[in-house]
């Protein structure tokens with residue numbers, strides 16, 4: 751089963767999501783929600799999905815950056831944006847700290863702003879303390895594209911969308927981005 755991904759304008763996307771208790775994380779409903787979010791993220795396809803995007807205002811996100819999703823990029827492009835495969839994992843109640851504030855600016859999109867992209871400056875390294883799907887504490891040190899994904903997904907849990915941080919003049923349809931990317935990059 752695939753969940754419906756809500757689009758910008760849905761009030762839940764602008765709410766601060768609530769934390770989950772240990773018991774809630776381990777409850778069958780949450781475990782099932784995680785599996786549905788995983789399937790929905792793969793189907794989209796996307797590299798991350800936050801619970802508010804499927805209408806659940808809770809502090810939960812799934813992330814996975816698969817080698818298959820990088821096939822359209824050259825090794826120079828991958829190196830440029832610091833993109834490497836990230837295995838599937840779950841973050842609950844994440845707390846994000848900036849480890850290196852040096853901004854890196856690249857085009858990004860969002861499954862809740864379907865069909866558009868824009869250049870977004872993001873911190874180049876972050877540390878995230880969260881719980882995993884077993885309610886165990888985890889510390890994630892991330893750089894490059896993975897740090898961008900974490901900032902994007904954790905933003906969703908605070909009612910933030912990338913358009914709040916984008917360089918507005920770079921906003922483009924995904925089609926035009928493909929068409930003009932040689933000129934605009």
Ligand code: ZN
Pocket residue numbers: 859860861862902906
């Ligand atoms: Zn998003």
